[in-house]
Amino acid sequence: MTGSREIELVVAADAAAAAQLAAERLAAAARAGGHIVLTGGSTPRRAYELAAELQPDWSRAEVWWSDERCVPPDDERSNYGMAQAALLDRLAVQPAAVHRMRGELGREDGAAQYDRELGGLARFDLLLLGLGPDGHVASLYPDQPTLDETERRAIGAEAHLQPFVDRITLTLPVLRAARGVLFLVAGADKAGAAKRAFAGEPSRATPGSLVRAVEGTTTALLDTAAAAQL
Numbered sequence: 001m002t003g004s005r006e007i008e009l010v011v012a013a014d015a016a017a018a019a020q021l022a023a024e025r026l027a028a029a030a031r032a033g034g035h036i037v038l039t040g041g042s043t044p045r046r047a048y049e050l051a052a053e054l055q056p057d058w059s060r061a062e063v064w065w066s067d068e069r070c071v072p073p074d075d076e077r078s079n080y081g082m083a084q085a086a087l088l089d090r091l092a093v094q095p096a097a098v099h100r101m102r103g104e105l106g107r108e109d110g111a112a113q114y115d116r117e118l119g120g121l122a123r124f125d126l127l128l129l130g131l132g133p134d135g136h137v138a139s140l141y142p143d144q145p146t147l148d149e150t151e152r153r154a155i156g157a158e159a160h161l162q163p164f165v166d167r168i169t170l171t172l173p174v175l176r177a178a179r180g181v182l183f184l185v186a187g188a189d190k191a192g193a194a195k196r197a198f199a200g201e202p203s204r205a206t207p208g209s210l211v212r213a214v215e216g217t218t219t220a221l222l223d224t225a226a227a228a229q230l
């Protein structure tokens with residue numbers, strides 16, 4: 001277990017190797033069963049594809065999302081749509097439950113629905129996150145009031161990076177409650193954000209620096225390009 005500020009840094013040779021390591025963590029979590037949070041953007045796509053190969057049976061797992069764009073699930077910007085194509089459609093046995101964020105409801109109604117869907121779930125077992133070049137995680141952006149939410153577990157948010165569509169996002173307390181937090185970060189454009197998030201002091205200017213498992217492990221998986229300033 002890492003402490004509340006500790007983080008394990010794992011640097012892989014390149015994005016493909018980082019994706020493989022992330023896939024192994026996802027596959028192990030699916031095999032073990034439990035609640036797994038997927039994230040969006042482009043970086044995790046390859047990790048999802050590899051995880052489906054490593055572990056085709058996700059029947060012991062329930063799948064959730066860290067955040068979603070307020071678009072229909074078949075929209076090319078949908079985080080669910082990306083995970084459906086890269087992971088769910090490639091599985092031999094589907095998860096016990098797939099908890100899609102309903103972006104089509106809009107950010108407030110969609111967030112309220114997800115907060116209800118979370119029900120009595122207290123902790124995720126594995127929480128995958130990316131990191132934006134501005135240091136955002138999920139759809140928690142720098143210096144935004146969404147960082148101050150302590151009651152609701154899912155809230156609506158404005159996008160501060162493309163795609164500029166409203167978002168639904170999990171909030172900091174529920175991210176921090178995860179048993180295992182796993183960042184997957186690749187590319188030279190993330191090097192500055194990675195330094196601030198993983199080696200800097202906690203700061204609202206870099207939401208990634210605020211996410212550490214309170215009781216659990218926090219790991220950052222990076223390729224050498226993203227780790228260049230660490």
Ligand code: 6PG
Nearest residue numbers: 040041042043130131132137138
């Ligand atoms: C989203 C993601 C977001 C993502 C980062 C990194 O909805 O955009 O959930 O938090 O993880 O923006 O995105 P890339 O992997 O595309 O760089």
